[in-house]
Amino acid sequence: MDDLELFKKVLTASAYPESAYRIEQISDSKSPAHKFRNFIVRTLRKQNKLLVKKREFNAADRDEGKDWPMFGYTMVGHKRLDNVQHAIETILEKDIPGDFVECGVWRGGCAMFMKAMLNTRGDTERRIWLADSFAGLPKPNESEFPDDTGYDYTDQDILAVPMETVKANFDRFDLLDARVEFLPGWxxxxxxxxxxxxxxxxxxxxxxxESTIQILDNLYDKVAPGGFVIIDDYKSWPPCKKAVDEFRARHGIDAPIHDVDWTGVYWIKP
Ligand SMILES: C[S@@+](CC[C@H](N)C(=O)[O-])C[C@H]1O[C@@H](n2cnc3c(N)ncnc32)[C@H](O)[C@@H]1O
Structure with missing residues (x-):
């Protein structure tokens, strides 16, 4: 096993079956059963105890990034990290100019993998940009983006990872330097x-x-010809797919869309 494969196992926490235990999410449902469960969760939190749910580790799920590991650094799974590796190897081989940008970083693992690849390949020029609220997803703006209606994930505390935690995660592996740039905020x-x-x-x-269209509207023009555009949630989040399809139609983009796994896709900018 080479160093990058080993790093993928650490980043996805697939080296640690215990990571399949997950933090119980609090639902904001008003039903008595949920209220009772929320009461228990709040009480345990006050006592500084985590409520965790036991789950069997499933290597196939982790390969596909189908579960949120309780610890570890990324939820994207092995196949999407393999895709990032393929993209970076192609970019370096063909000398496609430009930086690497991860919009939506969570604990930072996928961006950490990008930086590890640059370091191992001896690239000292390119920057890694990390854009995130570092506070989780925004509340759906239903009037401006009606497709996001019903996708309120603001009660999912596990998605809100502070920037200082992400920086510390990079630092644990000696990956934090001046070429890692943070863009905190919406x-x-x-x-x-x-x-x-x-x-x-x-x-x-x-x-x-909302998030997907804002990424494409603001950054697509900066992608160099031959550069990779990877959409993590295309096949699993209908609102994300709609934003991508509408953007591509509006801009006449017909570059073929390639599958990564059950959800991720990418295309290469012509
Ligand atoms: C699915 S997680 C990203 C997973 C990550 N790429 C990994 O390697 O595990 C989605 C992230 O997007 C961020 N996010 C979503 N919409 C956002 C927005 N409009 N502005 C800023 N951050 C946003 C959330 O805070 C969260 O960290």
Missing amino acids: FKDTLPDAGIGQIALLRADGDLY
Whole structure:
């Protein structure tokens, strides 16, 4: 097993079956059963105890990034990390100019993998940009983006990972340096004026219609010809797919869409 394969096992936590235990999510349902469960969760939280749910580890699920590991650094799974590796190897081989951008970073693992690849290949020029609220998904803006109606994930505390935690995660593996750039805040506020120049790899992992369209509207023009555009949620989040399809139609993009796994896709900018 080479170093990058080993790093994938650490990032996805597939080396640790215990990571299949997951933090119980609190639903905001008003039913008595949910109220009771929320009461228990709040009580345990006050006592500083985590409520965890036992689940059997399933290697196939982790390969496909189908579960959220309780610990580890990314939820994208092995296949989507393999895809990032393929993209970066192609970019370096063909000398496609530009930085790598991850919009929607969670604990940072996928972006950590990008930086590890640059380090191992001896690239000292390119930057890695991490754009995230570092506070989870926005509340659906139903009037402006009706497709996001019903996709309210704001009660999912597990999605809100502070920037300092992500920086510490990079630092644990000696991956934090001046070429790792952080863009904290909502995409609509940070992406229009982000100091990003040319992009060789754009990875959109923001789930919602709003998040996906804001990524593409603000950053697609910066992607160099031959650069990769990866959409993490295309086949599993209908609002994300709709945003991508509408964007491509509006801009006459007919570059073929390639499958990565059960949800992710990518295309290469002509
Ligand atoms: C599915 S997670 C990303 C998973 C990550 N790529 C990984 O390697 O595990 C989605 C992330 O997108 C962020 N996000 C979604 N919409 C956003 C928006 N409009 N502005 C800022 N951050 C957003 C959330 O905070 C969350 O960290």
